[in-house]
Amino acid sequence: MDLSPIWLTLKLATITTSLLFFAGLPLARWLSSGRSFFKTVIEALITMPLVLPPSVLGFYLLLAFSPQHGLGKWLHEAFDIQFVFSFKGLVLASFIYSMPFMIGPIKSALQQLPTSLTEASYTLGKTRWQTFKCVLVPNIKPSLITAAVLTFAHTLGEFGVVLMIGGNIPNVTRVASIAVYDAVEQMDYTSANNYSLILFAITFVMVIGVFIFNKYQAKSPLE
Amino acid sequence: MISVVIEKRLKVYRGQHMLKIAHEFAGGSITKIFGPSGAGKTTFLKTIAGLIKPEQGKISVNGEIWLDTSSGINLSPQKRMPGFVFQDYALFPNMTIAEHLAYATKDQAWIDHLLKLGKLDTLTDHKPIHLSGGQQQRLAILRALAIKPKLLLMDEPFSALDPDMKMELITELKAIFKKLGSTVLIVTHNPQELEGLIDNELYIG
Numbered sequence: 001m002d003l004s005p006i007w008l009t010l011k012l013a014t015i016t017t018s019l020l021f022f023a024g025l026p027l028a029r030w031l032s033s034g035r036s037f038f039k040t041v042i043e044a045l046i047t048m049p050l051v052l053p054p055s056v057l058g059f060y061l062l063l064a065f066s067p068q069h070g071l072g073k074w075l076h077e078a079f080d081i082q083f084v085f086s087f088k089g090l091v092l093a094s095f096i097y098s099m100p101f102m103i104g105p106i107k108s109a110l111q112q113l114p115t116s117l118t119e120a121s122y123t124l125g126k127t128r129w130q131t132f133k134c135v136l137v138p139n140i141k142p143s144l145i146t147a148a149v150l151t152f153a154h155t156l157g158e159f160g161v162v163l164m165i166g167g168n169i170p171n172v173t174r175v176a177s178i179a180v181y182d183a184v185e186q187m188d189y190t191s192a193n194n195y196s197l198i199l200f201a202i203t204f205v206m207v208i209g210v211f212i213f214n215k216y217q218a219k220s221p222l223e
Numbered sequence: 224m225i226s227v228v229i230e231k232r233l234k235v236y237r238g239q240h241m242l243k244i245a246h247e248f249a250g251g252s253i254t255k256i257f258g259p260s261g262a263g264k265t266t267f268l269k270t271i272a273g274l275i276k277p278e279q280g281k282i283s284v285n286g287e288i289w290l291d292t293s294s295g296i297n298l299s300p301q302k303r304m305p306g307f308v309f310q311d312y313a314l315f316p317n318m319t320i321a322e323h324l325a326y327a328t329k330d331q332a333w334i335d336h337l338l339k340l341g342k343l344d345t346l347t348d349h350k351p352i353h354l355s356g357g358q359q360q361r362l363a364i365l366r367a368l369a370i371k372p373k374l375l376l377m378d379e380p381f382s383a384l385d386p387d388m389k390m391e392l393i394t395e396l397k398a399i400f401k402k403l404g405s406t407v408l409i410v411t412h413n414p415q416e417l418e419g420l421i422d423n424e425l426y427i428g
Binding site: 127 | 274304307311
């Protein structure tokens, strides 16, 4: 059995989760503090992948980053960067597509912390960054782990969006979910079953791990 | 000398209420602030701390302007650094007693002194969740004192303490306030509370 789709999927999920973790933390902090129309619009955009068909997002990414026009052409000519049908493109698409799974739990957790914690830290002379690092982040640890695991597991299961922007190139863009589809199309049910079983096992272990870790919080990891 | 003149709009049930206060607090004095619930006592303390911005106002502390809405001056809470004891204690759930105080100051001798004062020196590795209400409240007071504030704002700071502990702590605190030269504003619901500690009173109604 060719395990390269599994390794590629794990690589994609690891990179996507890492990038989203560091980008998501400050973004979630910004979204959790105060309200404005601009923030509401940004939050709605971040939430869109939850409700939008993945193929729609993939289609627009394909258009935006096509090396024939616009942004994609400029990136290609100026920096020799091509997102379409490349691993970089998968990372970009996964980053956007999995964003609500990282931002949502972190933002909710930050909003549930009493504002007096931040205020107390400020009156001790601590900066916003020190308060964020020493007071806020350590007190939302379970939600951080939930967000990271859900993002990782969700990236493992992506199909439509990665197929649209990445296609089905062995060792480059053929991730496990696409390998399953490809194998079924070729009537190779054994390979399809092997890939499916591995994906099922990995995601099940991760989700049950989060449930066990969060059992003291007595809430669903999806909250 | 602390001079406070503020106007802050408060949202109340079915309308708004304008909190207007103009008062001077002598340096090193201890003032009791009392009045009915919802009158704006906590808002008053938070406005002085720089956590809430009033519609109009001027606050000067020992000659330094902290707030002057007419000239756009509004120092951050980090620059004002008042000691603040929050009504809900605002203890950090991730930190032990020792870590709370170490977060506020690097002066270990002062930390040791405070721990003895609050009778928490045997519980330094305990987190807030493992402390009683009274112990949590004492930790909140100690943390505010850790930065040796020139101005100390206390919002219902003794509500969870038993009468003996309260009397003992108040006696000790009085000595500390004098030593630090702190001006202290204490919000309380109980008009009879704080006998023997306070110099002045301010009613907010």
